[in-house]
Amino acid sequence: MSNTAITRSLFDQVMVPNYSPLAMIPVRGEGSRVWDQENNEYIDLTGGIAVNALGHAHPELVAALTEQAKKLWHMSNYFTNEPTLELARKIVANTFAEKVFFANSGAEANEAALKLARRYAFDHYGKEKTEIIAFHHGFHGRTFFTVSTGGHAPYSDGFGPKPADITHLDYNDLSGLEKAMSDKTCAVILEPLQGEGGVLPIDKAFAQGIRKLCDKYNALMILDEVQTGMGRTGSLFAYMDLGIIPDVLTSAKALGAGFPISAMLTLDKFAGSLTVGTHGTTFGGNPLACAVASKAFDLINNQAMLNGVKEKERLIRQALEEINNEYHAFEEIRGSGLLLGAVLNEQYQGRAKDLLLACADQGLLVLMAGASVIRFTPALNISDQLLEQAMDKFKQAVKVLAE
Structure with missing residues (x-):
């Protein structure tokens, strides 16, 4: 089949319809710009x-x-390899972690974290300690366990009985969490900034309160940094600005900067519950990804890179404020670093898709x-000049x- 036959309509013919991509098909990218099949140029802020x-x-x-492709692509977990160990060493040296488990996606890293929490509780406190507390509008992946833990019921409804002992509470509501937690709670999982849930920042006091409650009830604090990690908020990981240390942290997305890889970070005392055979993955930690x-x-x-993230945040916020002064479309600009959300006001409620499509018509991807x-969520190294053009x-x- 020639490239001329590769069109958007082919998607509808051959792909499962769980996505609805734009009409344009990107074929090439360089930095923060991409080009489609007709060589139209777009600035990529996604x-x-x-x-x-x-x-x-x-x-x-x-x-x-x-370089790695010329050496070793894949072996199996019967062996280890040099790139995997080198990456793990860097992560351990620069975070709270003492042990790392590699997988391929954020969902897999969160799946591993949730299984670790359940297994650790089983090993140390007995079979009754199984409750996982999560938060409304949270997002942790699309496996059945992680999507059930996530706080979007429409994503998990309609697939039969859901995994049990998962409780959902309101984000940033510490008193609600205090009332809900008990000796049956084995883990609390949350994002330090809810991405899919509307770019909703965490209250530092809420994060610190969770840490204290997890200590009180011997529950693992699992921080899902799939979207916030690897420099996105201006620190290597967002927990570093919250005055806490989690028990488990998950990373993916930017960890491979485009190549599929994820990681679960934890401490020795928890990692010991995942003994040989208790969990695994075929492709996790493969040499190419690592x-x-x-x-x-x-x-x-x-x-320099991390400081630049905060400066680019300032530039985007300033530009959005100027736009809003003229068109009065946004109720709030929220988020941190280069994970920012422009919240449409009452006049434009429900019209984010219309604005996204209007942006694409202008040669801008959001x-x-x-x-x-x-x-x-632009690249961390996008130039100030390109950001100005994007705005x-x-x-x-x-x-x-507004017209």
Whole structure:
């Protein structure tokens, strides 16, 4: 089949209809720009939903992948390999973690974290300690366990009986959590900034309160940093700004800067419950993914890059404020670093998709976080000049929406 036959209509013919992609098909990317089949250029503020932390086709990542591709692609978990151990060593040296488990996606990392919490509780406190507490509007993946733990019922309804002993509470409501927790609670899982749930930041006091309650009830505090981790908020991981240390942390998305990889980070005393045979993955920690992620880790984990994230946040907020002064479309701009949400006001409720499409018409790619929030997750290294151009395009799209 020739490329001329690859059209958007082919998606409807051959793909399961669980997505609804835009009409344009991207074929090439460089930095924070992409081009479609007709060579139309777009500025990319989606970052692959916070995945392409260093943009498209970063030369050092391409070199790392190419070099490893000539050596070793895959063995199995009967063996270990050098890139896996090197990446794990970097993670342990730069975080609270003492042990790392590698998988392929955020859902898999969260699945491992939830299974670890249940197994640790079983090993140390008995079979009755099984409750997992999560939060409304949270998102932790699409496996049946993680989607049931997530706080979007429509994502988990209609697939039969759900995993038991999962309790959902309101995010940032510490008193509600205090009332709900007990000796039966084995884990509390949360995002330090709810991404899919509307780019909702955490209250620092809430995070610190969870830490104290988990200590009180011998429950594991699981921090889902799939979207916030690897520099997205201006720190290597968001927990570093909250005055807490989690028991378990999950990372994916930007960890491989576009190459599929995820990790579950934890401490020795918890990791010991995942003995040989209790959990596994065929592709997790493969040499290709770890070689790319190791290079990405080096490029992201430096102060100049992290400081730049905060400066670019300031530029975006300033531009959005100026746009809003003219068109009065947004109720609030919220988020942290380069995970920002523009919340549409009452006049434009439910029209985030319209604005997203108007942006695409202007040559700008953005995201939604619910029906009334536009989400921005650009590459961490996007230039100030390109950001300025992007905000000009966004202004034109808002103008179209306001007409």
